[in-house]
Amino acid sequence: MPYYDSPVDGTRLHYVDHGPADGPVAVFAASAYVGHEMWEYQILPLAEAGYRCVALDRRGHGRSESPWSGFDLDTLADDLHGLLDHLDLREATLIGHSIGTGEVLRCLTRHGTARVARLALVAGVSPGLVRSPGTPDGVDPEAVRADDEVFRRDRAAWFVSGVDAFFAAHLPGNEPSPEYVRYLIGLCMATGPRAATGIRGVVAALDMAAELPAVNVPVLVVHGTDDTSAPLARTGERVARLVPDSTLKVYERGGHGLFVTHAERLTADLRAFIDAGAARDGAPAGAKADAWTP
Known part of the structure; x- marks a missing residue:
């Protein structure tokens, strides 16, 4: 299995690397509580179409080691950049979901663009959900603490109690199978209590509004109208306003779990975004796709 050591503290981190080595590079950062497996409906078809798809299991998640420390955004971003260095990746598209959007954004603002050409932020919690200087209308920290106790x-x-809201499963077309729900909850439970509470702390502390205007690469923002975990107006729409070169794509009836419920559309949008960027950069694209239309 492919592993590398965190440049921060040597934690052994697992990743997958699928598709041709010379294909356009897409690097995936997962949601809280899960590893690379959450991206199967994007990674498999993209890799089959000629893209190099790399996905990290963040510390404490998936098959990576689970240390006590390192659950802060800078460390997680350094872990991600360490993977780019380890594989010597260039012109990469970083793709994050939920708290993964914070990791890919901080990776860029902390380490620059030498290896990164563009970002895709899917159902992101960025720039922040909890009340902070950058998000004065955010969730009351007391409500967050009460939820942490539960x-x-x-x-x-x-x-289990959050499944319907996560997928917006009460809406037509958004009904994941019971088998898939059990599988996903199993992945979440495989992440131990320290890593799970640690990543919740990262979400609660997220406050990125001040650094978003400095993001100097194209950014695709994908968000659902019915995302109750990260309401569109507070997250996706706000990021799109703050990042200079951004495109917002809103999915009707999309919840936080749109990587499953809207999988084909998301994969097509990611593919077109990567191809358009590769065309601008003069790099080879994957197999022929529809033209990118912001």
């Missing part, structure tokens, strides 16, 4: 008391019940 989570610590019974994580399994917390995940």
Whole structure:
């Protein structure tokens, strides 16, 4: 299995690397509680179409080691950049979901554009959800602390109770199978309590509004109208306003789990975004796709 050591503290981190080595590079950062497996409906078809798809299991998630420390945004961004260095990736498209959007944004603002050509932010919690100097209308920190207590008391019940809202499963076309739901909750529960509470702390502390105007690469923002985990107006729309070169794509009836419920559309949008960037950069694209239309 492919592993590398975190440049921060040597934590052993797992990743997957699928598709041709010379294809356009897409690097995936997952949501909280899960590893690279969440991206199967994007990675498999993109790799089959000629893209090099790399996905990281963040520390404490998936098959990576689970240290006690390192659950802060700078460390997670350094872990991600360490993977880019380890594989000597160039002109990469960084793709993040939920808290993964914070990791890819901080990777760029902290380490620059030598290896990164563009970002895709999917159902992101960036620039922040909880009340902070950058998000004065955010969620009350007391409400977050109360939810943390529920989570610590019974994580399994917390995940089960959130399924409908996560997928917006009450809306037509958004019904994941019971088998898939069990599978995804199993992935979440495989992330131990330290990593799970640690990543929740990263989400609660997220406050990126001040650094977004300095993002100097094209950014695709994909968000659902019915995302209750990261409401569109507070996250996707705000990021699109703050990042100079951004395009917002809004998915009707999309919840936080649109990587499953809107999988084909998301994969097509990511593919077109990568191809358009590769065409601008003069690099080879993957197999022929429809033209990118912002």
